[in-house]
Amino acid sequence: MAHPGVPITADGLGVDGARGAVFAGVTLRAEAGALVAVAGPGGSGRTSLLLTLAGRMKPAHGSATVAGEPLPQRAGAVRRLVRVARAAGAVELQERWTVQEAIDLQEVLRGHRIDAREAAAVLDACGVSAEGAARIEDLDPRQLTRLAVALAWFERPPAVVLDDLDRGLSADGERELWTLLKALAEQGTTVVASAADAAPAAGLADVVVPL
Template identity: 25%
Template sequence: MSEPTEEIATERIATNEEVLPRRGDVLIRASSIGVDASWGHIYGPVDLTVRSGGVTVLKGAGGRGRTALLLTLAGRMKPTTGRLEAFGRPDAPHHLFDRAAIAHIDEVDGIGQTIRVHDIITEQVRWASKWYRWVPQSTEADLERICRPVFGDYSLPPMEAMVEELPELTGALFRIAVANIRKPPLIVIGGVDKLASVAGAGRLLERLVALGTEQTVITADVNGVPLGEGITDVIEVPNLTDDAFTVLEREALDR
């Protein structure tokens, strides 16, 4: 007789009747998932469990494998092997897609560098509005409404600034803010180690912890981060690089 599966505790959300895991209970469970392309292996097999609420940090080498795993956990890429259960449904990437945002991953949310901040805000407001509504150019009030929950006490970018002119941390927070306009239950964010500044990466993580009070946040870092308030789990993830590079990667990290 097979072992009984672990039941995922849920609560009903009154606003939309959606049934979601309670904070601290299982949101995503991946069993031996992996992705293969026509030209070769990308990542896997990977086993991990993401609990609802706070920030889950995946500790693993950067590169296409880690990016593909983050895309998979946001419902943007379907695993070719294994089983992925998310929001109570097994192997349902479209269901996961609708409940997740993804940000700070160039392959998905890269912003044209010659675009001004106010153009991006205007575009996001129009996408979020009813199709029959005329939406004028964005205002400072729109910038405040969209960006303040992510920026916290940090200064917002000037409306007339080119995206390419934004400082590194400001640019990362801006990308997260515009991607998170719907505030879905889950947001997946490219590695905090993408910031060149260690101090900047730390400040970015602090803002992700703030988001984790109302959403589940998944991000990544090659070295992991210390467990602390707001960090739900730090999960070491193997099999993110080609087999031929695994030993070389381990030697580089151990030196």
């Protein structure tokens, strides 16, 4: 079943830090249900760009919209549309948690119970094979990232952002994850993910944003 995604745009978007520009001049056009690959080396501003598009960081330059909602003016509305699966140093699964505790936290954050059958279907669709009692710290990088994606994808949000898709993975492992994200996008969710290199996303990403 397809779910409605949201279009995302940016024109000359930039964020400044204490030492100058974190990223600058980002322009993109992503239609609803698109897969967007943000590519650049460490320190290029990938995390900050994803957080900005998710309404969690205020831009200093340019403009951006999510579902027509302007940033930063309507950041609150954008935060309700965009789930953050992972953002380095900002949104991470805690190592001491179990998989089930991570799922339970999603219910707390949403303020209601998540249908168990729907949760199981999402975990299966995302290729999460770890048992509920498994500790986050014991998951391999592939399972850890798939779990982060699954938790964000519960109840099929309009958009999901994922930072450091390539963390701890080989090029083949990256390709597998890009393929998973493409499948989620094809079901309607707009997906923005970052990695050092966009090559493993070739033929899958609808939009590539170099940093």
